[in-house]
Amino acid sequence: MTSSDLTRLSAEQIHEVLIRKEASAEEICREHLKRIQQQDPEVRAYLTVSAERALEQAKKVDLRIAEGGRLPDLAGVPVAVKDVILTRGVRTTCGSKMLEDYVPPYSATAVDRLEAEGAVILGKVNCDEFAMGSSTENSAYFPTHNPIDLTRVPGGSSGGSAAAVAAHLATAALGSDTGGSIRQPAAFCGVMGMMGTYGRVSRYGLVAFASSLDHIGPFGRTVRDVALLLKAIAGRDPADSTSADVPVPDYAATLEDGVQGFTVGVPKEYFEGLNPEIGDNIQKGIDRLEALGCKVTSVRLPHTEYAVACYYIICTAEASSNLARYDGVRYGFRSADFKGLREMYRKTRDAGFGAEVKRRIMLGTYVLSSGYYEAYYHKAQQVRTLIARDFIEAFDEVDAIVTPTAPHPAFGLGERIDDPLQMYLGDIYTVTASLAGIPGISVPCGRTRSAPHLPVGMQIFAKHFDEARLLQVARAFEKSGGLENGSDQ
Numbered sequence: 001m002t003s004s005d006l007t008r009l010s011a012e013q014i015h016e017v018l019i020r021k022e023a024s025a026e027e028i029c030r031e032h033l034k035r036i037q038q039q040d041p042e043v044r045a046y047l048t049v050s051a052e053r054a055l056e057q058a059k060k061v062d063l064r065i066a067e068g069g070r071l072p073d074l075a076g077v078p079v080a081v082k083d084v085i086l087t088r089g090v091r092t093t094c095g096s097k098m099l100e101d102y103v104p105p106y107s108a109t110a111v112d113r114l115e116a117e118g119a120v121i122l123g124k125v126n127c128d129e130f131a132m133g134s135s136t137e138n139s140a141y142f143p144t145h146n147p148i149d150l151t152r153v154p155g156g157s158s159g160g161s162a163a164a165v166a167a168h169l170a171t172a173a174l175g176s177d178t179g180g181s182i183r184q185p186a187a188f189c190g191v192m193g194m195m196g197t198y199g200r201v202s203r204y205g206l207v208a209f210a211s212s213l214d215h216i217g218p219f220g221r222t223v224r225d226v227a228l229l230l231k232a233i234a235g236r237d238p239a240d241s242t243s244a245d246v247p248v249p250d251y252a253a254t255l256e257d258g259v260q261g262f263t264v265g266v267p268k269e270y271f272e273g274l275n276p277e278i279g280d281n282i283q284k285g286i287d288r289l290e291a292l293g294c295k296v297t298s299v300r301l302p303h304t305e306y307a308v309a310c311y312y313i314i315c316t317a318e319a320s321s322n323l324a325r326y327d328g329v330r331y332g333f334r335s336a337d338f339k340g341l342r343e344m345y346r347k348t349r350d351a352g353f354g355a356e357v358k359r360r361i362m363l364g365t366y367v368l369s370s371g372y373y374e375a376y377y378h379k380a381q382q383v384r385t386l387i388a389r390d391f392i393e394a395f396d397e398v399d400a401i402v403t404p405t406a407p408h409p410a411f412g413l414g415e416r417i418d419d420p421l422q423m424y425l426g427d428i429y430t431v432t433a434s435l436a437g438i439p440g441i442s443v444p445c446g447r448t449r450s451a452p453h454l455p456v457g458m459q460i461f462a463k464h465f466d467e468a469r470l471l472q473v474a475r476a477f478e479k480s481g482g483l484e485n486g487s488d489q
C-alpha cells in the first residue's frame with residue numbers, strides 16, 4: 001500500500017489494515033499530518049494541529065496491536081474536531097478572538113469516548129464564531145475554502161470539519177449542529193454528516209450556543225464510518241442531564257438490512273423555491289430509493305414556512321444568555337484599556353466578539369425583553385411545538401422523510417456575507433429537524449449538472465431515536481451508487 005493511500009481509507013478499512021499489519025497507526029497518523037502540511041494551506045480547515053498528542057495516541061494503538069489486544073473499531077482512525085468542542089490541553093477558540101488563548105482543562109465527553117475507542121485526534125478545525133453562521137466566513141481567523149472549488153465556501157458552521165474530511169485531511173470529524181451546521185456543510189463538500197436525536201449525544205464540553213438545539217455529531221466519507229462514530233459517542237452521560245437514557249443500538253450491525261418495504265415521505269414544502277438543479281438530483285435520489293424497494297408517498301409539514309423565523313428567535317434568545325459568561329472576568333480575552341467595571345465589560349465584549357455574534361446577542365436580548373417576550377419568544381416556542389407535531393404526525397405514516405439539505409449548492413466566498421437575512425433563509429430545510437429534535441443525515445446525491453459540478457446533499461429524517469433506520473436508508477442509497485451510477489454525469 002503506498003503511503004498516500006492511507007489518507008483515502010475509511011475507518012473500516014483502517015481497522016483491517018491495522019489488523020493485517022499493512023501499516024501502523026503511527027504511519028497512518030504521519031501520512032495525515034503530512035497531507036495537512038501540504039494541502040491545508042489551500043483549504044485552511046485546521047486552526048490548530050495537535051501533532052504530538054496525535055502521535056502519542058497512535059503509538060498507544062500500535063502498542064496495543066503488538067500486545068495482541070482486541071482492537072476497537074476506531075483504533076488509529078484520524079479525526080478532526082470542530083473548535084467549539086473542548087479538548088484537554090489543546091487550544092479551543094470557538095473561532096473567536098474571545099477564546100484565542102483558551103486551553104480547556106477537560107475534554108468533551110464525545111472526545112473522551114472517541115479517544116477511549118482509540119481514535120487519533122489530529123487537531124481542531126475552523127468554524128463560524130461560536131457556531132453562528134452557514135459559511136465558516138464568521139470565523140475570527142480566516143475562512144475555510146471548499147475543497148471541491150476553492151473559490152467557494154465549505155458551508156457552516158462546521159465548515160472546517162466537512163472540508164477536512166472531503167480533502168482527506170482526516171478520515172472522520174466531529175462537528176456541532178444547532179440548526180444545520182453538520183448537515184449543510186456535509187452537503188456543500190460532498191460528504192456524510194449526521195445529527196442524532198436531541199439528547200442522543202452528550203453536550204458536555206460542547207461550548208453552548210443554543211442549549212435546547214445544540215448537538216455534537218459525526219462526519220465521514222461512508223455511512224458505516226458515520227455509524228461507527230455515532231455509536232462511539234452516543235449514550236447517557238451523567239455530566240449532561242439532557243443526555244437521553246435510551247439504549248444505543250449497534251448501528252453498524254443493521255446497516256445492510258436494506259429498505260424493502262420502508263415507506264419514505266416527501267414533503268412538498270421542501271421543494272418550493274428550490275434551485276432546479278438541486279431539485280432534479282433529489283428527485284432522482286427519491287426515484288432511486290423507490291427502485292430499491294421503498295414506497296414513496298407525500299407528507300405534509302405545514303408549519304415549515306415559519307421555521308426560520310422561529311429558529312432565529314429561539315437560538316438568539318438562548319445565545320444571548322449563554323454568551324453572557326464572556327465578560328472579561330471568567331474566561332479568555334479581557335480588554336487591556338478600561339476605566340471601571342462597566343467599561344471593562346463593554347470594551348471586552350466589543351473587541352472580543354465579531355459582528356454576527358453581536359447581532360445575535362442583541363436580537364436575543366430584544367426577544368427576551370419585557371414587553372416583547374410574549375410577542376416573540378413565547379410565540380416562537382408555541383410554533384416550535386407545532387413544527388415538532390408536524391413531524392410526529394408524519395412519522396405515523398412513514399419510516400423516513402427525504403428532502404434536499406440546502407436550497408442551493410456551495411456559494412462563492414464573500415458572496416452572501418453582507419446579507420445576513422439571505423444567509424439565514426438558506427437554513428430553511430435544516431432548522432425544522434433541529435426545532436423538532438429528530439435525527440437527520442445529509443448524504444451526497446450527485447453533483448449539479450452545470451460546471452463546476454458542485455455536490456448536492458440529500459437529507460433523510462427519522463423519528464426520535466430511530467437513527468438505526470435512518471442510517472439503513474442512507475446505506476442502501478450509498479450502496480446503490482448514490483447518483484454517481486446512473487445520473488447524467
Ligand code: GLN
Nearest residue numbers: 131133177178179180181
Ligand atoms: N446556520 C445556522 C445558524 O447560523 C446553524 C448554525 C449551527 O447549526 N450551529 O445559526
